[in-house]
Amino acid sequence: MTTTKNTRNKKSRPDQEGSIFYSEKRERWVAQFTVGYNPRTGRRIYRCKVAATRREAARALEELKRKYASVRSVSAEHMTTGQWLMEWFQTYIEPKVRESTQITYLSVLNIMDRHIGYIPLMKLTAHDIQAMLFKDLRQNFRTAQKARLLIKKALGKAVSNHLISENPATELELPPQPPKREFVKPSPEDWQKLIGAKSTYRGWRLIMLTEFVTGA
Numbered sequence: 001m002t003t004t005k006n007t008r009n010k011k012s013r014p015d016q017e018g019s020i021f022y023s024e025k026r027e028r029w030v031a032q033f034t035v036g037y038n039p040r041t042g043r044r045i046y047r048c049k050v051a052a053t054r055r056e057a058a059r060a061l062e063e064l065k066r067k068y069a070s071v072r073s074v075s076a077e078h079m080t081t082g083q084w085l086m087e088w089f090q091t092y093i094e095p096k097v098r099e100s101t102q103i104t105y106l107s108v109l110n111i112m113d114r115h116i117g118y119i120p121l122m123k124l125t126a127h128d129i130q131a132m133l134f135k136d137l138r139q140n141f142r143t144a145q146k147a148r149l150l151i152k153k154a155l156g157k158a159v160s161n162h163l164i165s166e167n168p169a170t171e172l173e174l175p176p177q178p179p180k181r182e183f184v185k186p187s188p189e190d191w192q193k194l195i196g197a198k199s200t201y202r203g204w205r206l207i208m209l210t211e212f213v214t215g216a
Contacts, residue, residue, distance in 0.1 A: 018065060020057045026050060029057035033064040067165075081124050082117025084163070085109050088154040108146045111137070121158065126168040138175040148172050 018033040031049045047068060049060035089109055094102055115132040116124065129151055137144040152169040159167050186194070195208045 018061045020054060020061055022054075023050075028052060029054050031057045031061035031064060033061060033068055035068040079121045079163070080117060081119045081121050082113040084121050084158055085112060085117065085151075085154050088157055092157060104146070105150065108143060108150055111143065112147055112151060122164055124155075124164075124168055126170075126172065129169055130172055133172060134175050141175060141177050144174055148174060 018031065020029060020031055022028075023030050028050045029052070031051065032046050033048075035045050035047050047064055049057070049064060051057040051060050086109065089105060093105060097105070112132065115136050116128050119128055133144045133148060137147060148169070152167070152172070155164065155167045155169045158164045191208075195205055197204070197208075199205075
């Protein structure tokens with residue numbers, strides 16, 4: 001009996017490929033896979049699954065491999081979707097777009113943060129994002145368009161940075177586009193109100209006159 005347990009305790013696979021061993025303390029087989037290193041201590045970080053038989057442990061190891069093989073940073077496990085969206089914006093978007101564009105992006109990112117920001121990045125699914133677009137943003141088609149574009153780009157960068165293995169935003173659908181409003185031609189009185197309206201923008205009157213003359 002002792003000989004059997006000693007044999008069981010030997011790891012059956014190289015550590016970098018994952019390992020299967022028998023734990024005397026638990027009296028169970030353990031599938032173990034290295035997912036990265038702690039940036040502070042330099043120690044390896046493992047993910048484990050316990051099974052009743054060696055065959056079940058082998059299947060569990062394959063599951064761990066599929067989940068973590070392409071993930072190089074375990075920080076994604078502890079990072080929320082909202083945290084990544086903000087980090088993505090500050091690192092990859094903010095330095096190269098105009099301030100007006102930054103404000104537009106941030107307003108959409110803040111909306112997404114309220115609806116899906118609390119979800120851990122590695123657990124975010126296409127269903128979570130689709131529900132936001134269909135339910136929460138259904139009445140605002142333009143915002144839904146921008147949200148779909150931004151979340152796809154942000155999660156695409158998370159994939160290329162090996163934070164997640166797949167992009168759940170690749171095949172999102174938009175809510176139905178609302179019908180266009182019927183055009184109502186402004187009356188001369190309406191134009192006078194628009195041209196004479198007080199505005200902090202210096203070019204307001206010039207813009208209104210240009211539109212009036214050109215019919216834009």
